[in-house]
Every structure is written in structure tokens, then in C-alpha cells.
Amino acid sequence: MSTQLHELLPDDLLERFRDRAKGYDERNEFFHEDLVELKAQGYLRMFAAESDGGLGFGLEAAAAAQRRLATAAPATALAINMHLVWTGVAHLLHERGDNSLRYVLEEAVAGEVFAFGNSEAGNDSVLFDSNTVAAPLSDGSYSFTGTKIFTSLSPAWTRLGIFGKDETGEAPVLVHAFITRETPGYSIKDDWNTLGMRASQSCTTVLEGATAPADRVFRKLPVGPNADPLIFSIFACFETLLAAVYTGLGERALAIGVQTVHKRRSKKTGKSYAQDPDIRWRIADAALAMDGLYPQLESVARDVDQLVNHGSQWFPKMVGLKIRATETARTVVDLMIRVSGGNSYFAGNELGRLYRDVLAGMFHPSDDESAHSTIANAWLGPVED
Structure with a gap:
């Protein structure tokens, strides 16, 4: 590989x-x-x-x-x-x-x-409910009205996956579909001016009756958690690939820190900062944290590929990987900032940019609270009424 x-x-x-x-x-x-x-x-x-x-x-x-x-x-x-x-x-x-x-x-x-147009402000149910209205039309197509946030690839996507809720039947259903760049009835706001991950241009997308044809409506699912393979597949890809990005970010931060401490020299001793015991401890701390992350990322992804059956532990494994990757990367970047000196505080410094980029990790689903709830439920069962 x-x-x-x-x-x-x-x-x-x-x-x-x-x-x-x-x-x-x-x-x-x-x-x-x-x-x-x-x-x-x-x-x-x-x-x-x-x-x-x-x-x-x-x-x-x-x-x-x-x-x-x-x-x-x-x-x-x-x-x-x-x-x-x-x-x-x-x-x-x-x-x-x-x-x-x-x-x-x-x-x-x-x-x-392809781009992912599912996230909605205030929707902490994520894939299990939606604020977007999905209205069925007579030919089997669906019209979608709602607002999607964090739509990465906004300037470049040609296919946008979206979902919304159809409440016209006996029971509400969540409708998943694709629209194209040429589909009328949507607009993209020029509102991506963020602290970090700026090049992603994850702008807000407003759906105003955007219609997905019947042959691009690919799932109708009940509201709430369910065992459909689509849900598993989205979580598996989303959480694992997110973890991969933040693992790479942490890996780069550690490499920059190592390079920097070899270049910096102490006025007191004349030696490089790589010889300072406190700095060596912090470098070792960061390396230890990263070393535990690499095999976890590989293991979870490999188990998905090999169709391993983890049963009720699958979702805890996936959200746990995402949380560990984003939090480890944040810790590692912080440690490398501390050993690299004040130059990393200046605009244009790569480590300073990574410091801003890594903060985005806490906002991706599953967030810290949701992940802990998922893991607690898997091990302890749901909270009693």
C-alpha cells in the first residue's frame, strides 16, 4: 500500500x-x-x-x-x-x-x-431526523426546502446529497436524494469566513424547492435510529475519513515540532532545544499519543473492509475513533506550539495554521457529548425513564 x-x-x-x-x-x-x-x-x-x-x-x-x-x-x-x-x-x-x-x-x-449536504443548524439528531421539508410530487420526485450548513466543496460540487423529512403519510419518513449543480431551487451563501479550514469553502446551502428526480431518490427511512446499511455506511466513511484527516494533521504538526527544536538553540547552553529535557518530554508525549492513533485508524477501517461483525459495538468504535483522532491532534498541535516558540504565533506560520485548522475537529459529528452518549449506551444500556 x-x-x-x-x-x-x-x-x-x-x-x-x-x-x-x-x-x-x-x-x-x-x-x-x-x-x-x-x-x-x-x-x-x-x-x-x-x-x-x-x-x-x-x-x-x-x-x-x-x-x-x-x-x-x-x-x-x-x-x-x-x-x-x-x-x-x-x-x-x-x-x-x-x-x-x-x-x-x-x-x-x-x-x-459529490458533496455532502446533510448538516443542519440545531439538528443534534444528525441523520435520524431533519429540519428540511421533503415534499413528494406526483411523478415520484421530491422537492426539498431547508437550510444545510457546512457544505464543503461549495464552489466545485456537481452532485449534492441531501435529505429531508416527508410528513405527508401516516408516519414521517426521511428521504435521501441527490440534486445536480443545474437543479433549480437552491442558492449558496458566500458566508465561509472562518478561523480555520478556510480552503474547504463549506458554505451554507439554502434549498428553496430544489427537486430531486425519482431516479435519484435512493432511500426512505423512518425517523430515528435504524439498522439500514446506508446509515452504517455513512457513519463508517464519515467518521473514519475524518479521523484520517486529523491524524495526518497531527502527524505533520509533530514533524514540524521535531524539525523546529533541532533548529532552535539555547542562549544558556549553546545546545539545540532538542537537548532540553522538558522539550524532549513534550515531544515524547506527542509521539506517544500519535503512536496509539495510527493502529486504531487502520484497524477500524480494515474491519469495515473485511465485513467484521462488531454488532452493537460498531458505532462506539467509529465515534470513538473520530473523537480520539480530533482530540489527539489538538493536543499534539498544542504541544508543538509550546516547543516551537513565538514564531508560530505569527500569521503565515504553518504550525499556527494547523492550530486553527485542528479546532474544526470538535464541530464535526459526532461531537464529544454525542460520542460519549453513544458509547455509554452501548456499554450500560439506555438511560431509564
């Missing part, structure tokens, strides 16, 4: 991404050049089978690629995640005998860019 990853993301390509990341961040600009190069490498079709024009990756290989990409450009990797979530979901469903989203892989191979 290592050789394949270095062919897909060679060192010179990563250096170009790293050089551009600074400018994208300063200008609050989308990563257009990065996207062109990733497309040329076949990166956006990694989940499609080689016989279909893809790279034949499973989730473990995709996570390894995202980890490597994030060492150069975390915001680029984070946004690309949203495309990979949908193509990954299509792949996981196919591996489990469900070809309902085969067209997602076919269209990804053809060059289409």
Missing part, C-alpha cells in the same frame, strides 16, 4: 499542495489548483473498481491516502472527504450486496464531484 500511496500522492505533489495551502488560507480561497491535480491523479475515483476505471481502494487504503494528503493540506483533505464519503458509501453498499448507489461510482469515474 505504501508504494501505491506514494505513486498517488508523490512527495513533489504534496509539496505543491503545502505551498498553496498558505495562500488559500490567507485569501480564504477554494483549492481549485489542488482539485485539478487530484482529479488528474484519479484521486476522486479511488473507490471505484479498477475494472470500472477506478483505483480499487477500500476504506483502509482511502483512509491512508487521506492521512497522507492531510499532512500537506488539511483543508483540501477535509473537503475531499465529502466526495469520498459518498463514493465510499456506494462502495460499502456494493460490497454488502446493495447496488442502489452504483451510479455514484460511475459518475465519479466520469468526473462528477
